[in-house]
Amino acid sequence: MTMPQRRPRPRYRGRRFDLRATAMSFGLLATALIITGSAVRALAGVAQRRPVWAVVLLCVVVALLLAHGRRRRRLSAARIARTAGEALEQATTTALDALEAPAPAPAPARTADPVRATLRADDYDALTPEEFEEAIAALCIRDGCSQVRVVGGAGDLGADVLAVAPDGRRLVIQCKRYGDDNKVGSQDMQRFGGTCFAVHEADVALVVTTGEFTTPAEEYAEQCGIVCVARDTLTAWSEGLGPRPWAADTRAPGTP
Incomplete structure (x- = not known):
């Protein structure tokens, strides 16, 4: 009488370490960080020179984030568009108010001794x-x-x-x-x-x-x-x- 033989279980083979793929991943990550840092630095310079546009940009970003969050909750596209439009309208109103406001007085010049x-x-x-x-x-x-x-x-x-x-x-x-x-x-x-x-x-x-x-x-x-x-x-x-x-x-x- 022959005894049934158990089929050996296949061993789990982990993914082999790929040095090239890892190096490319780190390279792409570093590039993304550099681009992000440069963009943040540029936006900071724009915000310092043009605070009105900084307010507009901030409101638009907030509107997009709200739209993205509500899209994940499966809200209707019409409601998302309406929310973004309201945020953009508010940003425009804020920008116009800032433009109409009087510019701050420059710092007084010092006198020579x-x-x-x-x-x-x-x-x-x-x-x-x-x-x-x-x-x-x-x-x-x-x-x-x-x-x-x-x-x-x-x-x-x-x-x-x-x-x-x-x-x-x-x-x-x-x-x-x-x-x-x-x-x-x-x-x-x-x-x-x-x-x-x-x-x-x-x-x-x-x-x-x-x-x-x-x-x-x-x-x-x-x-x-x-x-x-x-x-x-x-x-x-x-x-x-x-x-x-x-x-x-x-x-x-x-x-x-």
Whole structure:
């Protein structure tokens, strides 16, 4: 009599580890995180510059989330559309109200201290960045500039001192109170170059520092027509031994 033999149970074979697929998954995840971070950063910049559109966008996102949540509950498409439309209408109303509201008053400009115009160049090292801005404004007043304002601070878009030269040209000055081991780089210069003429409508744009400029920064400034006032030039200006920084026209050829 033969005994029935039991069929062996198939062993469970787990999925083999695929290094290539895992690496691709991590790569896609990293790419998604980078894109998401960039989008969030861009939206944060837009929200700072255009708070009205930030409110509109937020309301639209809320409407979409509500629509998605209710769709999962198997609500009718008509009700979802009506909810989204109501949210969008509310966002539009909020945006219109914000546009009609008066704009907030800008922060008052600081005044220059005339005493700081008598400082020697070495004395600037003991000043705070705000006091250095006031000292440069005082030099402008000493040398005949009018409508001198110290406007440096949050949201200044690179302009620390605004003034009108004796010949009527508009001066836009960025002040960098740096130490000997810290130079004004090309990135600093590029940020200022992107706003001094297009936004602040400068006739003469100057970057004044207690330190020095890197070679790429000087090359960029020469291309854009920005006046670089390094420590030696600042010393000559402050002590009355050199020309006023705005005396030379350094705008690039063909620049209006």
